[in-house]
Amino acid sequence: MKVASFGRVAAILSVASLALVACNGDDNGTDDNDTDANGVENGADDNGGASADLSGNLSGAGASSFQLAIQEWQIEFEAEHGTPVDYDAVGSGDGRANFLNGAVSFAGSDALMSDDEYAESQERCGDDGAFHIPTAILPIAVGFNLDGVDELNLDGETIAAIFAGEITSWDDEAIAEHNDGVDLPSTPITVVHRQDSSGTTENFTDYLEQATDTWTWEADSEWPGDISAETGDGTSGVIEAALSTDGTITYADAEQAVQGGLSTVAVEIGGDYVPFSPEAAGQAVASSDLRGGQADNDLGFDLARDIDEEGAYPIVQVAYTIWCNEYSDAGEAELAQAFAEYIVSEEAQQIAADQAGAAPLNEDLISQAQESISQITGG
Incomplete structure (x- = not known):
C-alpha cells in the first residue's frame, strides 16, 4: 500500500x-x-x-x-x-x-x-x-554579457519582451526605467536559448507564461520555433554562446551562470528587485x-x-x-x-x-x- x-x-x-x-x-x-x-x-x-x-x-x-x-x-x-x-x-x-x-x-x-x-x-x-x-x-538566472554593465534590474514584463524579440536594444526605455544611473549602450540584444529539450527552458517559459502578459506561448521544454535567436547545447552551451558575443542574454542554472562569468538580473517582485539566492x-x-x-x-x-x-x-x-x-x-x-x-x-x-x-x-x-x-x- x-x-x-x-x-x-x-x-x-x-x-x-x-x-x-x-x-x-x-x-x-x-x-x-x-x-x-x-x-x-x-x-x-x-x-x-x-x-x-x-x-x-x-x-x-x-x-x-x-x-x-x-x-x-x-x-x-x-x-x-x-x-x-x-x-x-x-x-x-x-x-x-x-x-x-x-x-x-x-x-x-x-x-x-x-x-x-x-x-x-x-x-x-x-x-x-x-x-x-x-x-x-x-x-534560474537571467544572465547577460554586456560590456561595461555588471548588474541590471528588470521586471517580468520587460524580461518577457526581451526574450520574445520585442525589445532589441540595450538602451531601450523599458530597460532604462529600471536602471537609473546605469549607462546603457545601444548594443543590439542577442537572445540565446537551449537547443536541446530542457527542463530549464520549461521552467523559464513557465515563469514567463504565468507571471507576464507579454509572453503568449505555453510553457514547454522546447523554445518557441517562431522566435529567432541563437542556441546552445546544454547549460554549458548557452553560457559559452552568451560569452562569445557582446550584448547577449540567456537563462541558465544560476550557480553555473555565475561561475561561467555571466552577469545576472535582479527581478522586480512586489516593488523590490530581488537577486537570485537559494533562500529566495x-x-x-x-x-x-x-x-x-x-x-x-x-x-x-x-x-x-x-x-x-x-x-x-x-x-x-x-x-x-x-x-x-x-x-x-x-x-x-x-x-x-x-x-x-x-x-x-x-x-x-x-x-x-x-x-x-x-x-x-x-x-x-x-x-x-x-x-x-x-x-x-x-x-
Missing part, C-alpha cells in the same frame, strides 16, 4: 527551514540496523542508512542543471560503497526518455513527467509507475503545492510563479530524480534505493548547497522523500 498523497507543503518548505542546513558531522542517522523494502539489512552509515555491501553499476541521465552537485555525489557515494554511478547530462527530456525505455536506472529532470510519460512508466516500473523526488531547489528560490517553492495525480508517493511540485511575496525569487526550478517504484531486477532496485537515500541525506544536500548553490531540502521533506524511496522494490 502506498502512502497517501502529501497535500500542501508550504509549511513543510517554510522559509526558516529552507535556510542552508549545517553539516551534521558523521551522524546522519541511527546506529541501529533496519530492513529495507527488499528485506535487505541496511547498516546505518554516514550517507543516510544505505548498505555498504553493494555491487554493480548504477546509471542515470538527464538534467545538466544540478551537474555540479551530482558530480560530487558520484565521488562520495563510490568512496563510501565502492559502487560507481554514471550520469550523462543529456538534458531533462532525453533523460526521461532514456529512463522510460530502460536505458538507465534513473532520470534527472527539471520538469515533471507528463501524464503520457507516467503511463509509459507503468510499462517499465509496474502498476504504480515512476515517482519524482525533489533533489535540489535551484534558482526556496521561498518561492514554499508558496507552491504538490501536483498530485500520478503515483501516491510522488513528490512533484506545481510551482507558483505569479507571486508578490517579499524576498521570493520566482524563476526557480526543482531538480528531480525519477525512480521506478518497482524494478525488474532486485540488484538494480537495491542500488537505486541506496543512491536515492544518499542524495536526499543532509550530507548530500549540503554538498548541493556548497557546489550548486541549491536550497537544501529541510528535515520534513527529507523524511517524506525517504518514505517514498523506501517503497522501491525489485525482482
